Structure formats: structure tokens, C-alpha cells
Amino acid sequence: MKQFVNQSLMGCLLLSSVMAFSSCNTNGSKEQTPQTEVAAITVLQVDDVLGKASxxxxxxxxxxxxxxxxxxxxGRKIFLMGSDDTRTIRIEAGKEIGKFGPETLNNIVRVKGTLVEERIDEAYLQRWEAQVANQAEEKHGTSEAGCSSEQ
Structure with missing residues (x-):
């Protein structure tokens, strides 16, 4: 049986595009959902999103x-894995929820949002390399530097 972690999210996919997510309400309610709503919602797997992104x-x-x-x-970012560990997307929590709880780890997470693109070009790679070089002497998790999206 699948376990779902219920969160309201804003998110990003960091490969060739970015996923911006709005709230997702999967509160596990026992109420019956009208058939018209069920038919309108198609849940994609990570692999599907990566394959259809454009x-x-x-x-x-x-x-x-x-x-x-x-x-x-x-705890503002999580990574969702597809069929293997090379097929991942990054999800960022919105201001509404602040951060993801530790119970999110190793559980199935479902998010709803709008897919937007972020191109990884030479300028992006240079900024990323500079950031990595600046943080090379700091151990992750012990300074105020944090991830750029959490500043």
C-alpha cells in the first residue's frame, strides 16, 4: 500500500526546465469525489514529466x-525520484508551508502545479560552479549560506 505525504507545495524541476507548483490537497479524506473530478485529474510520474516537459x-x-x-x-527543497536515481526533479516549498517535515523522506509525494522552463546555459553553469567553489570549504548544513533558493 502506498503512503502519501500530504503537503501544499511550490516546486521546481531542475534539469532543462523548472516546475512551479501550487497547492496540492491530498488529505486522505474518506469522502467520495464526484466522478467528473476524478476524470479531470491525471497524475503523472516523474519520468512522464521529464519526457513530456517541452x-x-x-x-x-x-x-x-x-x-x-x-x-x-x-527543509525547503526535496527531490522526487522517477524510475531510477538519474530521473529526479527538485521541488521547492512555497512560503505557505515553509518547509517539508522529516516524514516526507522516503515516502511518495504528490504535487500539483504549473510547469515553467528554466534553461541551463553557460552562464547558469558558471554561476553554479562559482557557488560550489565558494562553499567547498564549508560543510553543508553548518553555516548560514544554505541553498540559493532558501536565501
């Missing part, structure tokens, strides 16, 4: 995957 930009989607990591700097 075709679903700007659309509201719902995606589900296993949380494999929670960022230790404030």
Missing part, C-alpha cells in the same frame, strides 16, 4: 514520486 510547459499538472532527499538548510 509539450506541457505552462500547463497545470500533478506529479508523484518518491522523496529521496530533503535539503538540510531549512
Amino acid at each position: 509539450n506541457i510547459l505552462g500547463e497545470e499538472i500533478e506529479v508523484e514520486g518518491v522523496c529521496t532527499h530533503i535539503c538540510k538548510h531549512g
Whole structure:
């Protein structure tokens, strides 16, 4: 039986695009959902989103995957894994929920939001390399530097 972690999220997919997520309400209610609502919701797996990213930009989607990591700097980022550990997307918590709880780790998480693109170009890679070089002497989780999206 699958365990779902219920969260309201804002999110990002960091590969060739970014996923911006709005709230997702999967509170496990026992109420019956009208058939019309069930038919309108298609839950995509991480692999589906990665494969269709260019075709679903700007659309509201719902995606589900296993949380494999929670960022230790404030818990505002998680990673969802697809069919293997090379197929992941990054999800960032919105201001509404603040951070992900430790119970999120190793559980199936479902988020709903709009897919937006962020291109990884030479300038992005140079900024990222500079950030990594600046943090090389600091141990992750012990300073105020944190992840750039959490500052």
C-alpha cells in the first residue's frame, strides 16, 4: 500500500526546465469525489514529466514520486525520484508551508502545479560552479549560506 505525504507545495524541476507548483490537497479524506473530478485529474510520474516537459510547459499538472532527499538548510527543497536515481526533479516549498517535515523522506509525494522552463546555459553553469567553489570549504548544513533558493 502506498503512503502519501500530504503537503501544499511550490516546486521546481531542475534539469532543462523548472516546475512551479501550487497547492496540492491530498488529505486522505474518506469522502467520495464526484466522478467528473476524478476524470479531470491525471497524475503523472516523474519520468512522464521529464519526457513530456517541452509539450506541457505552462500547463497545470500533478506529479508523484518518491522523496529521496530533503535539503538540510531549512527543509525547503526535496527531490522526487522517477524510475531510477538519474530521473529526479527538485521541488521547492512555497512560503505557505515553509518547509517539508522529516516524514516526507522516503515516502511518495504528490504535487500539483504549473510547469515553467528554466534553461541551463553557460552562464547558469558558471554561476553554479562559482557557488560550489565558494562553499567547498564549508560543510553543508553548518553555516548560514544554505541553498540559493532558501536565501
